[in-house]
Each structure stands twice: as structure tokens, then as C-alpha cells.
Amino acid sequence: MRYFAYPAIVYLIIFFYLPFFIVVLYSFGFPNFDLKYYFDVMKPIYFKVLLDSVILASITTVLCFLIAYPVAYYIALRAKRWKNFLLVLIILPFWISLLLRTYAIMSILSPLGLMFTFAAVVIGMVYDYLPFMVLPIYASLEKIKRAQIEASFTLGASPWRTFIKITFPQSMPGVVAGVILVFIPALGEFVVPSMLGGTYTTIGTITWDLFLRYHDWWRGSAISIIYMTIIFAALAVYMKKAGRIEI
Amino acid sequence: MIRIFVLMVFLFLYAPIAFVIASSFLDNGSFTLKWFEKVFEDYKVIRAFSNSLILAIASTFFSVILGTAAAYAYIRTKMSFESLFYTPVVIPEIAEALSLLLFYNLLSFPLGFYSVLLGHIAFNVAFVFVIVKARLAGYERSIEEASLTLGANEIQTFLRVTLPMAMPGIIAASLIAFTLSWDNFIKTVFTTGPGFQTLPMLIWSQAVRGVVSPSLNALATLMLLISITLAYLYIRVSTKRE
Numbered sequence: 001m002r003y004f005a006y007p008a009i010v011y012l013i014i015f016f017y018l019p020f021f022i023v024v025l026y027s028f029g030f031p032n033f034d035l036k037y038y039f040d041v042m043k044p045i046y047f048k049v050l051l052d053s054v055i056l057a058s059i060t061t062v063l064c065f066l067i068a069y070p071v072a073y074y075i076a077l078r079a080k081r082w083k084n085f086l087l088v089l090i091i092l093p094f095w096i097s098l099l100l101r102t103y104a105i106m107s108i109l110s111p112l113g114l115m116f117t118f119a120a121v122v123i124g125m126v127y128d129y130l131p132f133m134v135l136p137i138y139a140s141l142e143k144i145k146r147a148q149i150e151a152s153f154t155l156g157a158s159p160w161r162t163f164i165k166i167t168f169p170q171s172m173p174g175v176v177a178g179v180i181l182v183f184i185p186a187l188g189e190f191v192v193p194s195m196l197g198g199t200y201t202t203i204g205t206i207t208w209d210l211f212l213r214y215h216d217w218w219r220g221s222a223i224s225i226i227y228m229t230i231i232f233a234a235l236a237v238y239m240k241k242a243g244r245i246e247i
Numbered sequence: 248m249i250r251i252f253v254l255m256v257f258l259f260l261y262a263p264i265a266f267v268i269a270s271s272f273l274d275n276g277s278f279t280l281k282w283f284e285k286v287f288e289d290y291k292v293i294r295a296f297s298n299s300l301i302l303a304i305a306s307t308f309f310s311v312i313l314g315t316a317a318a319y320a321y322i323r324t325k326m327s328f329e330s331l332f333y334t335p336v337v338i339p340e341i342a343e344a345l346s347l348l349l350f351y352n353l354l355s356f357p358l359g360f361y362s363v364l365l366g367h368i369a370f371n372v373a374f375v376f377v378i379v380k381a382r383l384a385g386y387e388r389s390i391e392e393a394s395l396t397l398g399a400n401e402i403q404t405f406l407r408v409t410l411p412m413a414m415p416g417i418i419a420a421s422l423i424a425f426t427l428s429w430d431n432f433i434k435t436v437f438t439t440g441p442g443f444q445t446l447p448m449l450i451w452s453q454a455v456r457g458v459v460s461p462s463l464n465a466l467a468t469l470m471l472l473i474s475i476t477l478a479y480l481y482i483r484v485s486t487k488r489e
Contacts, residue, residue, distance in 0.1 A: 211345050
């Protein structure tokens with residue numbers, strides 16, 4: 001039975017893991033060995049891009065959270081007969097490519113004269129990533145036992161106190177999952193800043209330029225290794241947090 | 248209060264899509280199909296459309312076979328290779344795309360249809376594995392054993408017992424794999440060469456200049472309808488099972 005899995009494993013090793021190893025090699029100056037590319041990408045011009053990406057991803061994540069939470073709360077606990085319909089409306093964007101969704105928001109921003117501004121990039125990012133935040137929060141709110149909320153009311157707690165003490169803490173795994181699901185791809189986002197932002201640069205746009213325009217494999221690799229390090233750090237925090245919440 | 252807020256959010260999510268669809272049927276305020284005619288007359292669009300379709304079908308075919316076999320092996324043996332399949336799901340596309348470009352570059356592998364296809368199969372194998380594995384979670388070996396005890400051979404058991412049990416998962420995974428490949432832009436751009444263009448690349452090349460045109464709206468509408476159809480099929484398949 002085991003050998004059924006071998007073709008897929010071998011395939012992934014050749015076309016997924018081996019290429020990553022090559023990126024690591026290039027970031028250290030392949031075919032030579034040199035650390036200068038890491039120092040290069042820490043220089044102000046590149047570092048500013050890194051910082052801008054973190055700022056954009058953070059703003060996107062916070063806005064998505066603030067907008068998504070009430071929506072998820074409403075679908076999970078208030079929607080009643082509209083629930084399935086609203087859920088479909090949240091899931092549907094997952095099936096539409098990010099490129100098309102960005103084009104759709106562009107078609108609204110363009111006549112409004114909002115194109116090529118930071119605001120346009122932020123609106124586009126929130127537009128594209130909102131469903132990624134709603135769904136996990138919804139899933140965790142959905143699991144909360146109604147009886148607990150009712151018990152809290154019966155024992156005299158106000159709706160606000162019930163929310164803070166009962167509902168919100170139990171939705172934390174969903175919030176953390178949503179933050180990860182939005183923050184990681186937002187950090188490397190390429191389509192939104194280049195379509196809506198004009199000259200706005202992020203890790204995504206700089207990677208694109210270094211690889212496809214300048215064929216600078218070495219600095220491109222160094223940047224992407226830094227990016228992936230941030231991702232794995234974020235995932236490690238998530239795993240730890242998720243594990244702790246489960247206990 | 249919360250109702251109005253939620254309503255506004257859904258308006259925000261769907262107004263742009265509705266706007267694109269509506270304006271692809273309008274010419275100075277009156278109904279027209281001429282933008283769609285323009286799209287279908289464009290040789291580049293037809294070419295990109297067939298490229299996208301062949302790519303999506305081929306990558307779905309190979310990834311479903313590889314991924315389903317691996318998921319079945321995992322369910323039967325509980326081998327500890329599971330995490331190998333999760334990395335491709337969480338890694339951002341651009342990181343995966345550039346690593347593949349370096350790989351091809353190092354091997355002097357010619358860039359075009361095959362380089363793109365091999366890359367699409369890689370992420371799709373991982374998604375197929377995760378989906379089929381989840382759908383096989385309730386799998387019971389005893390049903391297969393009953394079939395074998397009752398005199399069916401291994402092949403008959405596989406075709407008439409195992410495969411039908413796995414079918415809902417396989418169909419769901421195929422729809423997702425097809426969509427991921429059909430919609431893919433970043434990985435395609437990084438691993439393609441001159442002469443192989445897909446529909447998302449075509450849309451990109453026009454939209455990147457910030458220009459919204461009626462014929463681009465029509466093309467986007469066609470792609471939206473295909474995505475929505477695939478989503479509908481998926482919902483049908485996954486709710487039928489319960």
C-alpha cells in the first residue's frame with residue numbers, strides 16, 4: 001500500500017522541495033559562496049520595501065478583522081434562515097481568482113478617480129482578503145454552545161459582558177487563523193499593489209522585478225528567503241498559540 | 248445596527264462584480280452583446296482560452312491520480328509523510344513560483360506549456376491530497392475486507408468498493424484543482440515562456456495599465472461565470488453526500 005504514495009512524494013520533492021533548496025543556494029551567492037546579497041537586501045532601498053509590505057499587510061489584517069468579525073458573528077449567531085445563503089456569498093469569492101476580483105474593484109475605483117493611491121491599494125487588499133478572515137472566525141463562533149451564552153444571560157451578565165467573557169475568548173482560534181490567512185499572503189501580494197498602486201512597492205512587486213525584469217536571481221532569492229523566514233515564524237507562533245488554546 | 252453593517256459589507260463585496268457584469272452588457276445605457284462578439288473574434292483570446300483549458304484539464308488529471316493514490320496510501324498505512332503535503336498549501340504562490348523558475352533556469356529546461364504544467368501539478372497534488380484525505384476520513388477497511396471475503400479479487404474490490412467510496416472526494420478535489428489551475432496567474436507568469444499565454448495573463452496584460460474597457464469587462468464576465476459554475480458544481484457535489 002505504501003508505494004501508492006511514492007509517485008506523489010517523489011513529484012513534490014523534485015518540483016517543490018528541490019527548487020526551494022536551489023533558492024537557498026542562490027541566496028548565498030551560488031555558484032560561489034557570498035553573504036553580500038543578504039547585506040544588499042538589508043540596505044535602505046530594499047529595507048523600505050520590506051517595511052512597506054509589513055505596514056500594508058498589517059493595515060489589511062487589522063481592517064479585515066474589524067470588518068469580518070461582526071459579519072462572522074452575524075452569520076453564526078443571528079442570521080437564522082439567511083445563514084446558508086450568506087455563507088455561500090462568503091465562500092463564492094474563494095472560487096473567483098484574485099486577479100478577477102482585483103479587476104472588479106478596479107472597475108469601481110477607476111471611475112471614482114481613486115486609482116494609483118495608497119487608499120486604492122488598501123481598499124483592494126481588504127476587498128480581496130476579507131473572506132479569508134470571515135470564514136475561520138465564523139467556524140469558531142459556530143462551535144460555541146448556545147447554552148453557555150444563555151447561561152451567562154440567566155446569571156445576570158450584560159450582552160457586552162457575555163461577549164467579552166464567553167463569546168470572544170472562544171472565537172480566538174478563528175481570529176488567529178484568520179490573521180495568519182490574511183497576513184501571510186498579504187505580505188507577498190503582488191497583483192493588488194501593481195494593479196491599483198502604480199509605483200507602490202512590496203515584497204511581491206520587488207520579487208517580480210528582481211526575477212522577471214532584472215534576472216537578479218541572487219538578491220531575489222535573498223529577499224524571498226527573508227520573506228519565508230517571516231512566514232515560518234508567524235506559522236510557528238500560530239501553532240504554539242493554537243496548541244495552547246486547545247489545552 | 249449590525250444588520251446594516253453586514254448588508255454594507257456584502258454590498259462592498261458584490262457591487263464591483265455586479266458592476267463588471269452589468270457594464271459588459273451595456274453600450275451607452277442600452278443592452279448589447281457586441282463586447283462579447285468582440286471577445287470571441289479576438290484570435291489572442293481564443294488561443295489563450297484553449298491554452299488555459301488544456302492546462303487546467305491536464306494538471307487536474309495528473310494531480311488527481313497522484314494525490315488520490317497518496318491520500319489512499321496515507322489512510323491505509325498512516326505513514327508519517329503528511330506534512331510534506333501541507334507546505335505547498337501554506338507557502339505563498341510567489342515564493343513557490345520563483346523557486347521553480349530558478350530550478351528550470353539551472354536545468355536549462357525550456358519554458359512554455361510543459362514547464363507551466365509541471366508547476367501546476369505540484370501545488371494541485373498537495374490540494375488533492377488534503378481534500379481526498381479529509382473525505383476519506385470515515386473510511387473503513389472492513390468494507391473492503393468484506394468484499395474480498397465474499398470472493399471479489401483485489402481489482403474488483405478496488406473498482407467496485409474503494410473507488411465509489413472515494414468518488415465524492417475525488418470529484419470535489421478535481422473541481423478545486425481545475426479552478427486553481429484555470430485561475431492561476433503568478434506561477435504561470437514565472438514559469439512560462441514566449442508563446443504560451445493563458446487567460447489570466449491576457450487579462451493582466453490589459454488591466455495592469457489601469458484601463459477598464461468594455462471588452463475586458465466581457466472577458467472578465469465570461470471568466471466569472473465559469474468560476475461561479477464550478478463553485479455551484481462543488482456545492483452540489485459536497486451537499487449531495489450528506
